[in-house]
């Protein structure tokens with residue numbers, strides 16, 4: 001579905017991403033993990049063509065991303081940035097409905113409305129639907145922006161730390177909704193995320209970045225080894241699982 005090869009990105013002389021090869025299949029959730037400054041957000045922004053990478057070959061369902069029209073990219077790729085800026089004085093329902101804009105046709109209002117109501121219910125946003133976005137807490141706003149991306153029903157979802165402001169209940173609810181979109185609509189999902197246990201629990205595959213390069217990728221049991229965590233984060237950690245539920249406990253600096 002999404003295939004990237006040799007993606008390199010520089011800020012001036014500084015190499016930020018170095019020959020990244022990455023695939024995200026239909027219905028697959030891939031979590032990008034790695035320390036602050038590793039290049040996770042930059043990678044998402046290069047894929048979404050906000051930043052222009054060097055040498056990269058990027059295709060979505062076999063079509064070169066660089067040759068796709070802006071509107072087709074907007075239909076195919078839903079993106080939730082890390083920095084959401086200041087909130088607009090728009091009702092929550094109307095903000096979420098904006099996600100349908102790339103799909104809107106003269107006769108699509110009924111279908112658009114159903115999709116928006118379904119996502120509002122999945123993310124438990126009913127009680128907020130008539131509130132103004134500029135009166136929401138940080139976590140509430142984050143859930144609204146995730147909802148706006150989910151209603152877009154893109155082939156590819158790019159989510160930059162979508163759970164960073166959420167409490168435990170809403171982290172699970174948000175990641176379960178994303179899992180549902182991947183399972184039922186076949187969307188591929190690429191998520192930059194710091195919570196290693198949450199990433200391991202919901203991702204099909206983890207990709208671990210350090211200083212702009214991929215140092216490990218695969219099932220969480222292969223990627224989240226104490227060795228990799230010490231090498232990439234400089235932290236000694238215990239990694240285990242309770243049944244299929246992974247946990248990571250940081251102990252001390254390595």
Ligand SMILES: Nc1ncnc2c1ncn2[C@@H]1O[C@H](COP(=O)(O)OP(=O)(O)OP(=O)(O)O)[C@@H](O)[C@H]1O
Pocket residue numbers: 011016034035036037038039040041042043082192
């Ligand atoms: N606008 C910019 N100008 C210059 N350097 C930048 C800019 N944006 C990011 N960088 C640098 O690029 C590198 C990668 O940053 P990026 O935001 O992609 O990392 P990240 O892995 O998403 O980090 P975090 O976990 O802190 O969000 C960092 O060294 C950062 O300082």
